[in-house]
Amino acid sequence: MFTGSAVTPRETWVHTVGRATIEAVEVLGDLSLFSFRMLQWMVARLPQRAVILPCFYQIGVLSLPVVMVTGGFLGMVLAVQTFDQLVMMRLETRIGAVINISLVKELGPVLAATMLAGRVGSAMAAELGTMRVTEQIDALRALGADPIQYLVVPRFLACFLLIPLLTAVADGVGILGGWMFSTQILGVNSFHYWHNSDLFITGYDVVSGVFKSVFFGAAIALIACHRGFNCGAGAEGVGRAATEAFVFSFIMILVLDFFLGMFLNTLYYMLWPMPVTLG
Amino acid sequence: MQTASPLTADSQPIIELKSVTQRFGRNEVLRNISLQVRRGETLVLIGESGCGKSVTMKLMMALMEPTEGEVHWSGRPVKERNERQLVKERLRFGYLFQGAALFDSMSVYDNVAFGLRQNTDAAESEIRDIVLARLRDVGLPEVVCARKPAELSGGMKKRVGLARSLALRPEVIFYDEPTTGLDPIMSDVINELILQTHAGDAVTSVVVTHDMQTVRKVADRVVMLYPLDRLQPDEKQIVFEGTSQETFDAANARVAQFVAGLAGERMLELAR
Numbered sequence: 107m108f109t110g111s112a113v114t115p116r117e118t119w120v121h122t123v124g125r126a127t128i129e130a131v132e133v134l135g136d137l138s139l140f141s142f143r144m145l146q147w148m149v150a151r152l153p154q155r156a157v158i159l160p161c162f163y164q165i166g167v168l169s170l171p172v173v174m175v176t177g178g179f180l181g182m183v184l185a186v187q188t189f190d191q192l193v194m195m196r197l198e199t200r201i202g203a204v205i206n207i208s209l210v211k212e213l214g215p216v217l218a219a220t221m222l223a224g225r226v227g228s229a230m231a232a233e234l235g236t237m238r239v240t241e242q243i244d245a246l247r248a249l250g251a252d253p254i255q256y257l258v259v260p261r262f263l264a265c266f267l268l269i270p271l272l273t274a275v276a277d278g279v280g281i282l283g284g285w286m287f288s289t290q291i292l293g294v295n296s297f298h299y300w301h302n303s304d305l306f307i308t309g310y311d312v313v314s315g316v317f318k319s320v321f322f323g324a325a326i327a328l329i330a331c332h333r334g335f336n337c338g339a340g341a342e343g344v345g346r347a348a349t350e351a352f353v354f355s356f357i358m359i360l361v362l363d364f365f366l367g368m369f370l371n372t373l374y375y376m377l378w379p380m381p382v383t384l385g
Numbered sequence: 386m387q388t389a390s391p392l393t394a395d396s397q398p399i400i401e402l403k404s405v406t407q408r409f410g411r412n413e414v415l416r417n418i419s420l421q422v423r424r425g426e427t428l429v430l431i432g433e434s435g436c437g438k439s440v441t442m443k444l445m446m447a448l449m450e451p452t453e454g455e456v457h458w459s460g461r462p463v464k465e466r467n468e469r470q471l472v473k474e475r476l477r478f479g480y481l482f483q484g485a486a487l488f489d490s491m492s493v494y495d496n497v498a499f500g501l502r503q504n505t506d507a508a509e510s511e512i513r514d515i516v517l518a519r520l521r522d523v524g525l526p527e528v529v530c531a532r533k534p535a536e537l538s539g540g541m542k543k544r545v546g547l548a549r550s551l552a553l554r555p556e557v558i559f560y561d562e563p564t565t566g567l568d569p570i571m572s573d574v575i576n577e578l579i580l581q582t583h584a585g586d587a588v589t590s591v592v593v594t595h596d597m598q599t600v601r602k603v604a605d606r607v608v609m610l611y612p613l614d615r616l617q618p619d620e621k622q623i624v625f626e627g628t629s630q631e632t633f634d635a636a637n638a639r640v641a642q643f644v645a646g647l648a649g650e651r652m653l654e655l656a657r
Contacts, residue, residue, distance in 0.1 A: 236489075244448050245486035249500040249549070250476045252468070 140254070140332050144262055147255040152263075161260040165226050166268035170275065176221045177276030180213055181205060181284030189292050199298035203306035205284035210277050210307065215315045216363055218276040219322035222269055223355035227330035230261055231351030234334025235344040243335070253335070262327040269323030270316045277315065310377075314370045321366060325358040398460070399424045399557060399589055400445045405454035407440055414440050416613055416622050417454070422557070427583055427590040427603050431632075431643065432610035437622070438593040439483070441610070442559050445591065446478050447471060476504055479550030479558040479588075483565060485542035487534035493520075493545050494530035500553045519548040522585075523578055540571035547578060557589040558582060564596045576602045597633075597644060604629040609640055 152158070184205045192198045234257060237243050246253045288294040330351040337347040398421035407415040414437040422428050422445065430438045443449050444456055447463045456463045458474065466474060487496050497516045501507055507515070517527055523544040534542060543563060550558055560579060564572035576599050583590050583603070592603060600607060609625040609632075616622060625632070625640045635641055 240484055240489075241482045241486040242488055244443070245480070245482055245488070247448055247472070248446065248475065248478070248480040248482075250472055250504040250553070251499075252472055 136336070137328065137332050140258075140335070141328050143254050144258050144328070144331075147252065147259050148262075151255065153256055153260050157256060158260045158263060161264040162268060164229075165222075165261070165264040166272065169222060169225055169268075169272055172221055172225055173218055173272045173276045174279045176217055177209075177214060177279035178283035180217055180276070181209060181280035181282065182287040184208055184213070184280075185284045185287040185292060189288070189294075198292075198294055200302050200306075201288050201292075201294055202285065202299035202301075202303035205288070206281055206303045207307050207311060209280045209284070210312045210315045212315070212363075212367075214277040214280055215273050215319040215322065216359060218273045219269065219319060219326065219359045220356055222265075222272065222323075223326050223330075223352050223359065226265065227326045227351045227355045228348040230327070230330040231334040231337070232344055232348040234331060235337030235347040238335060238337045239339060239343060258327075258331045258335075261331055262324065265323040265327035266320065267323075269326065270319045273319035273322075274316055277312070310374060314374075317370070318363060318366045321362050322359050325362060326355045329355045329358060398422060399458070400591075401457040401460075402441070402444060402451075403455045403457065405441075405444060405451045405456065407437065407444065407449075408452045413613055415444075415451075415610075418610075418622055420608060420623065422589060422591055423606075424556075424589055426605040427579075427592065429592045429594060429600050429604035429607045429629075430610060431594060431600060431607060433612055433643070434595070436610045436612040438610055439561050442480075442561060442591060442593055446480060446559060447475060448480075473504075476500070476553050477556045479553065479555035481543065481546045481550050481558065481560045481563055483561040485534070485546035487537075487542055487545055487549070489534055491533075492530065493525075493532050493534070493537070496534070496545060497549045497552055499549065504553065515552060516548075519551050520545075522551065522581075523548045524574070540567050540574065543567065543575055544578070547575075547582070551582065554586065555588065557591065560590065560592040560594075562593055562595065564594065564599055569598075572596060572598065573602075579603045597646075600629055600632060604632070607632040609643065611639060 185201060188201055188204050189198065192201055192204070234243070237257070243253045243257070246256055285296070285299060288299055289296045333347045333351040333354070337343045400422040402418050402420045405415060405418045406413070414435075418437075418441065420441070430441060432438050440449070444451055447456060447458075450464070458477075463471070487493075488499065491499070494516055497519055498512050501512045501515060505512075516530070520527070520529065525541065525544055525548065529537070529541065529545070534545070537545065547563075563575045563579065567575065579590060579592065579599075580603055582588060590603070592599065594600065605628070607625070607627060607629055608623055610622055611620075611624045613622060625635060625637055627635065632640060633644055635644065
């Protein structure tokens with residue numbers, strides 16, 4: 107007679123990968139539903155001004171110093187790193203173009219968003235996570251408020267609208283920092299600095315950088331709020347939510363940067379096709 | 386001192402759980418629970434930590450959805466309501482959370498005024514009158530209005546939480562471990578407030594507690610839940626249902642052990 111074994115099969119890497127995949131799909135599905143509900147509330151009813159303005163102040167005004175410092179040093183670091191290479195090719199007057207195009211197209215938006223994911227995203231996840239573990243989110247629902255409308259919509263709006271502005275500030279301060287270091291310390295001629303910048307940078311480059319930061323802002327807000335809302339128990343759960351908010355936001359910024367970069371390049375060549383050269 | 390009101394047999398269920406099961410991942414907390422809350426009564430849920438009392442109460446208020454089974458409000462399934470109806474109808478209920486769950490960033494005044502501002506068109510002067518009246522009801526002076534929750538003692542936080550849940554004049558109030566962490570005198574103050582609230586507006590009350598003094602003082606009906614991990618698969622999770630007096634006189638060993646607060650051999654073995 108066959109006697110079945112009651113021993114649980116040992117867990118293999120297939121189980122581990124399978125479980126991780128299922129969990130990842132579940133989190134993505136949940137994040138999609140969360141985003142959908144947030145958008146529904148944005149259309150249906152915005153929160154009162156008294157709820158929105160403190161978020162704008164926290165996320166926008168209080169982030170200005172960190173964004174300005176990031177932008178300023180970024181411009182100067184770019185000057186330090188590129189100057190020697192350009193001198194070897196006798197192209198040092200082109201340094202303005204190199205710094206400014208790197209700043210406005212790529213480094214400004216990405217690094218400003220990364221700083222804000224750390225400063226704003228982690229703080230939002232920790233704040234909402236604490237509200238979750240202390241039952242304040244349940245209390246909101248018990249008092250007739252929808253937590254997504256009351257807590258997520260203002261934070262989303264603040265990130266969505268203000269992170270592009272903060273990116274523009276970071277770009278501006280970075281451009282000034284790069285110019286100051288290049289002309290005052292490295293001795294590059296100021297006229298050639300700006301002239302070459304003007305030759306190589308188009309309005310499209312500036313707009314495309316700020317355009318990307320709109321998506322970065324939305325991603326930071328949604329990921330941070332979602333992590334906070336799904337925070338585990340206790341201080342450990344809050345800490346993990348804050349860390350995950352930064353890590354997932356950073357990964358999403360890089361992924362979005364890649365795809366938006368490809369999209370914007372394609373769009374550019376559709377709008378302004380390269381002249382065909384024969385021979 | 387007031388005493389608990391007698392249970393009226395013809396009371397209609399204002400809330401009903403029908404064969405409700407609740408799981409969190411692989412962890413089953415409630416299994417096939419059926420329970421009614423009748424209008425005007427004070428129902429007290431007792432049981433060991435982790436047996437699902439607070440989850441039961443959150444299910445009653447639709448703060449979470451059951452994994453299986455249905456929750457009915459006034460005879461109609463909660464899931465038949467859309468999100469907006471749910472938000473609106475939830476205002477029939479007040480909830481005093483275990484840690485009071487006051488909003489940290491707001492003053493006491495704004496905490497109590499929150500529900501009024503969110504759900505009514507009342508003028509600020511009217512809101513102020515209501516807030517001060519509710520704070521007076523729970524024995525708090527006007528001077529606490531400007532304080533932040535972090536500046537309050539545990540008992541004051543609970544009283545502000547109660548004032549906040551009373552602000553919208555709910556039909557049912559849920560109390561999640563209202564006396565936990567309070568000294569005996571403050572616990573008695575809270576128990577008196579529960580009785581006073583119940584008598585004053587004839588509200589229905591659902592209380593989750595470990596405190597047998599609260600059971601003795603406020604309960605019309607007592608329901609005891611037992612942790613699933615110590616039940617046989619065919620045993621019901623509600624191991625006792627009766628009046629306050631019947632609880633204290635119960636012959637059921639599990640109830641008697643809980644009432645007497647005795648660890649028992651099995652728990653002591655686990656502790657060792």
